[in-house]
Every structure is written in C-alpha cells, then in structure tokens.
Amino acid sequence: MAFRTRRALAVFWKDFLDLRKNVGLLLSMTVLPLVFILVPIGVVWTYAQRPNDPNLRVLAQYYDRSLPLGANAARFLIDRTLTDWFGMFLVMPVFVPILISSQSVAGEKERRTLEPLLASPVTAAELVAGKSLASLVPAVSISWLAFALFCVGVDVVAWPLVKEPLMPNMLWSFGIFFLAPLFAFFGNGVAVLISARVSEARTAQQLSALVVLPLVGLVGGQVAGWLTAGVGYYAVQGAVVLLLDAVLLVASIRLLDRERLISRWG
Amino acid sequence: MSGILVQGLAKRFGERVAVEGLTFDVRPGEVFGLLGPNGAGKTTTVRMLTGLLRPSEGEASVWGHSVRTQGEQLRRSVGLLTEQPGLYDRLTARENLRFFMKLHELDEAVAWPRARAYLERFGLADRENEPCGSFSKGMRQKLAIVRTLVHDPKVIFLDEPTSGLDPESARTVRDAVAELASDGRTIVLCSHNLAEVERLCSRVAIVQGRLLAMAPLGELRRAGQALDIRIEGDAGRFLPALAALPFAPNVLGEGGRIKVMLTDDAQAPDVLSCLVNAGARVHSAVPSHRPLEEVYLELIRQGRV
Numbered sequence: 001m002a003f004r005t006r007r008a009l010a011v012f013w014k015d016f017l018d019l020r021k022n023v024g025l026l027l028s029m030t031v032l033p034l035v036f037i038l039v040p041i042g043v044v045w046t047y048a049q050r051p052n053d054p055n056l057r058v059l060a061q062y063y064d065r066s067l068p069l070g071a072n073a074a075r076f077l078i079d080r081t082l083t084d085w086f087g088m089f090l091v092m093p094v095f096v097p098i099l100i101s102s103q104s105v106a107g108e109k110e111r112r113t114l115e116p117l118l119a120s121p122v123t124a125a126e127l128v129a130g131k132s133l134a135s136l137v138p139a140v141s142i143s144w145l146a147f148a149l150f151c152v153g154v155d156v157v158a159w160p161l162v163k164e165p166l167m168p169n170m171l172w173s174f175g176i177f178f179l180a181p182l183f184a185f186f187g188n189g190v191a192v193l194i195s196a197r198v199s200e201a202r203t204a205q206q207l208s209a210l211v212v213l214p215l216v217g218l219v220g221g222q223v224a225g226w227l228t229a230g231v232g233y234y235a236v237q238g239a240v241v242l243l244l245d246a247v248l249l250v251a252s253i254r255l256l257d258r259e260r261l262i263s264r265w266g
Numbered sequence: 267m268s269g270i271l272v273q274g275l276a277k278r279f280g281e282r283v284a285v286e287g288l289t290f291d292v293r294p295g296e297v298f299g300l301l302g303p304n305g306a307g308k309t310t311t312v313r314m315l316t317g318l319l320r321p322s323e324g325e326a327s328v329w330g331h332s333v334r335t336q337g338e339q340l341r342r343s344v345g346l347l348t349e350q351p352g353l354y355d356r357l358t359a360r361e362n363l364r365f366f367m368k369l370h371e372l373d374e375a376v377a378w379p380r381a382r383a384y385l386e387r388f389g390l391a392d393r394e395n396e397p398c399g400s401f402s403k404g405m406r407q408k409l410a411i412v413r414t415l416v417h418d419p420k421v422i423f424l425d426e427p428t429s430g431l432d433p434e435s436a437r438t439v440r441d442a443v444a445e446l447a448s449d450g451r452t453i454v455l456c457s458h459n460l461a462e463v464e465r466l467c468s469r470v471a472i473v474q475g476r477l478l479a480m481a482p483l484g485e486l487r488r489a490g491q492a493l494d495i496r497i498e499g500d501a502g503r504f505l506p507a508l509a510a511l512p513f514a515p516n517v518l519g520e521g522g523r524i525k526v527m528l529t530d531d532a533q534a535p536d537v538l539s540c541l542v543n544a545g546a547r548v549h550s551a552v553p554s555h556r557p558l559e560e561v562y563l564e565l566i567r568q569g570r571v
Binding site for chain 2 (some may be wrong): 004006007008009010012013016018021022111112113114115116117119120121122123132258259262263
C-alpha cells in the first residue's frame with residue numbers, strides 16, 4: 001500500500017486541532033517547560049548574586065579539585081549548572097510527546113473513534129506519521145521556545161557577574177536543534193507503542209513517563225560528580241536515541257495494525 | 267457485478283470461533299438485513315467485510331475488491347456506521363466531516379455540497395460549527411451517518427442506524443437508506459429493531475456463529491404461518507388442549523382471540539378440529555404471516571439446540 005502524504009497530513013491536522021482545543025492538556029504541557037526554565041535561572045541568579053560566598057568555592061572544588069585559586073567559583077558553578085541542566089532539559093522534548101501521543105492513540109480507543117478511523121483508507125504508516133507529527137511539532141516548538149526564554153533569562157540574571165552573554169552556547173545550540181528532535185521522537189515512539197497496547201490514555205501516559213527516569217538518573221550522576229557532561233557525552237546519548245528511534249518507528253507501524261487494534265480494542 | 271460476495275467466510279480469535287461457513291451475496295440496490303443476537307458474529311462479519319479484520323478462512327469481495335488483498339481500495343468503496351458514533355468531541359461537526367473528507371482524499375468542493383445536503387436533511391445544518399461534545403445522542407448518531415456517507419460509498423454498512431433517534435429522525439434516516447438503495451447502493455443493515463428490518467430489507471440473513479437462515483423477508487415469514495382464530499368466550503380455556511396437539515404449536519391467547527404458530531399449513535385443520543372438540547365456538551380463522559420477530563426467535567432457539 002502506497003504511503004499517501006495527504007492522508008498522513010489529515011491525521012496530523014485533526015490531532016493538532018484536537019490538541020489546540022484540549023485546554024487541560026495544553027496547561028499540563030506548559031507547566032513542565034516553566035519549571036525547566038525557572039529552576040536553572042533561579043540557580044544561576046543565586047550564584048550571580050553571591051560571587052564571593054566562600055561556600056561556592058567549596059562546592060566548585062567538589063566538582064573540580066584542580067580549580068585554580070584565582071578562578072571565579074561562581075562563574076565555574078554557573079557554567080557547570082548550564083552544562084548539567086541540559087540533560088534535564090532533554091526530559092522536556094521526551095515528556096511533551098508522551099502527554100500528546102498517549103491521548104491521541106489510546107484516546108482514540110477510549111472515545112471509540114478508532115473503528116471509524118480504521119475503516120477509512122488510512123494506512124498504519126500514515127497513521128503513525130500523522131500522529132507522530134502532531135506530537136513532535138508541538139514538542140519541538142515548545143522546547144525551542146523554552147530554550148529561547150531560558151537563554152534570555154540566564155543572560156539577564158548572569159550579566160551582573162559575567163558581563164557577557166552566556167547563552168546560547170555551542171552545547172545547547174547543538175543539543176536543542178539536533179538532539180531535542182531525536183529525543184522528542186523517542187518519547188513519541190514509546191507513547192505510541194504503549195498506547196497501542198493499553199486501553200486508557202492515563203495508563204499509557206503513566207507507563208510511558210517511566211522512560212524519563214534513565215535521563216533523570218544520568219543528570220543525577222552528573223550532579224553527584226560521577227559523570228562529566230559535554231558535547232561528546234550528549235552526542236553519544238543522541239546516537240543511542242537515534243538507534244532507539246529507528247526501532248520504535250518499525251515497532252509502532254507493526255503495532256498499529258488494524259487487525260491487532262480492532263481485535264483487542266474495537 | 268455483485269455488491270458483496272461472501273464464500274465460506276470464517277473468523278477465529280485463537281481457539282474461539284466467532285463465525286464460520288458464511289456464504290451469501292448482496293446485490294447492488296438491495297438493503298440486506300444481518301440479524302442475530304449479541305455476540306452472534308455480526309460485528310465480526312462486518313469488520314471482515316470492511317477490511318478491519320482478516321478472515322481466518324474463506325473469501326469475500328466487496329464491490330469487486332477482495333477483503334484479503336485489496337483492503338485500501340475496499341475501504342474507499344465502503345461506508346461504515348459503527349454502533350458507537352465515534353466522533354471527536356472537541357471538534358465541530360464540520361471539522362469531523364472535513365477530517366474524513368481528507369482521509370478519503372476528496373475534492374472538498376464536490377464533497378461539501380453532498381455533506382451539506384445530508385446535514386440539512388438531518389436537521390444539523392445550523393449546528394455544523396458547534397463542537398460535537400455539545401450534541402445530543404440523536405444528533406451525534408445523525409452526524410455519524412453523514413460521516414458514513416460523506417465519500418459517497420458504493421457499499422454501506424449500518425449498525426443500528428436509528429439507535430437513539432426520535433421517531434421523526436428515525437423516519438428521515440430510513441427514507442435516506444431507502445433512497446440510497448434505490449440509487450444502486452448496496453446496504454447491509456445490522457439491527458435488533460426487527461420492525462425497522464421489516465420496513466427496509468428485502469432479504470435477511472440470521473446468524474449465530476454460522477448462517478441459520480437467509481431468505482427474502484416475505485419467504486422467511488411465510489416459512490411458518492400463523493392462524494388467527496376468533497372464538498366465543500375466554501381463549502385461556504382452550505390453550506391446554508392446543509398445547510397437547512402432537513405438533514405442540516406455540517399458542518398465544520387473549521380474550522376471545524387465539525394465535526397459533528404453524529410450521530406447516532396442513533396443521534390448520536387439526537387446530538380447528540381440536541378447538542371444536544374442546545367445545546369452542548369458532549367465529550373465524552384467518553391465516554397470517556408470522557411477524558419477523560417470531561421467526562427470528564424460533565430460528566435462534568433452534569440454532570442453540
């Protein structure tokens with residue numbers, strides 16, 4: 001069966017329209033980015049406000065024992081925070097598609113809209129493409145918008161100390177424009193896969209959300225000083241996620257098979 | 267060309283047999299009733315014929331498209347009204363219809379006049395920009411019917427089309443179904459509303475995991491006649507005598523009327539002589555067709571034995 005872009009775009013159009021009218025979902029999608037923007041800005045602001053606090057030096061030396069005596073501990077900690085927080089920021093492009101895709105696939109079952117939809121000529125690949133696009137576009141857009149606000153916020157609060165714009169830097173730019181879409185695809189793929197196997201959107205959301213735990217764990221490792229993040233570190237993460245994305249795509253198309261969906265949930 | 271051709275169709279889910287050995291055909295311009303109790307396999311049959319489920323055995327073609335190999339072409343040709351309307355509540359009626367126009371890759375300039383005509387006919391034209399979540403059950407059902415017809419399907423499967431509709435709307439829907447059939451569409455009607463089936467269908471199939479009967483409606487009802495008898499006095503006095511007849515007919519009695527179900531025309535004289543011998547004064551005895559409901563229930567009972 002040939003892939004028809006027009007039908008995939010129809011699914012995207014409908015899901016996107018539905019999302020725009022789902023106030024509850026939009027609100028829950030807004031909360032996470034706000035937290036991810038405000039927390040690091042608050043941390044950077046704290047460091048920038050007390051550059052001479054001797055405790056900052058102790059904290060900086062916990063991460064880097066070879067920190068020169070003349071080095072600015074507050075600046076060191078700001079740089080460190082920005083590098084480590086990027087790992088946390090990547091939770092956002094994973095989590096937002098989970099919120100959306102869980103609703104769009106398992107939600108079709110809950111609302112009993114699945115059978116009329118599957119009785120139309122749309123193919124499984126078109127369904128996956130349309131639904132994925134409808135969750136990826138908002139997820140990546142939100143991530144980019146949050147990134148822009150984050151850059152402005154960080155630069156404003158850090159300016160009194162550093163007197164130069166810290167953001168956007170190379171790590172964040174690479175991450176946001178290359179890794180965030182890959183991570184968003186990953187979150188979407190997991191949610192589509194789980195949605196195809198459970199009957200309720202809420203269950204799909206709860207199960208899918210578990211995939212952010214390894215990411216949070218990695219950030220925990222960075223904060224504890226066990227892992228040192230950088231462009232190479234995040235590039236390896238990106239390569240692993242790219243591989244997982246390919247596996248999830250194939251599995252999603254297979255799982256969104258009419259027979260399987262209808263005989264289980266129809 | 268036959269609208270629907272079904273040959274030895276079967277569907278199993280693991281060890282469980284949903285339907286087996288189904289063979290029937292539905293002609294263009296025909297309204298065909300698919301009847302059976304809950305869980306009899308009607309929905310499974312419709313799902314196989316709309317390309318949603320793959321048959322375990324047998325073959326079927328719908329408007330010339332094989333259900334096994336031409337799913338996409340088949341789904342372009344069929345319209346399916348499911349038991350639940352299955353509408354997107356946050357979307358307006360217009361957006362719901364537009365989505366299905368897009369899925370069928372229709373030219374909206376052609377599809378909208380058709381959709382509007384149905385919306386007007388079903389009294390939804392002034393509500394097309396309202397979200398479906400605000401619609402009553404009947405309005406949702408009518409919109410689902412419009413969605414089923416929006417791509418002008420050649421073959422239409424309707425599961426309980428008048429469910430939740432008021433009598434006026436139900437009549438509008440029945441009229442539309444009759445018109446579609448007269449326009450050459452093939453229509454399969456699944457319904458528990460046997461009065462509706464009697465009004466609309468030319469032939470019916472009764473299934474219960476397998477085909478119990480398939481015949482033109484009139485023939486099915488003639489398969490066993492009923493005898494309407496008017497007597498003097500209370501019918502209840504004579505019912506035990508009738509029940510004791512060797513062929514043990516089903517008998518209904520109320521006031522001065524007795525209705526005796528016959529499986530053979532030749533049983534009528536025995537019924538009458540039984541009543542006379544029991545002391546009944548018979549005023550009249552008129553043969554009548556059995557209501558579809560009685561035929562249906564009897565076939566289902568036999569099917570269970």
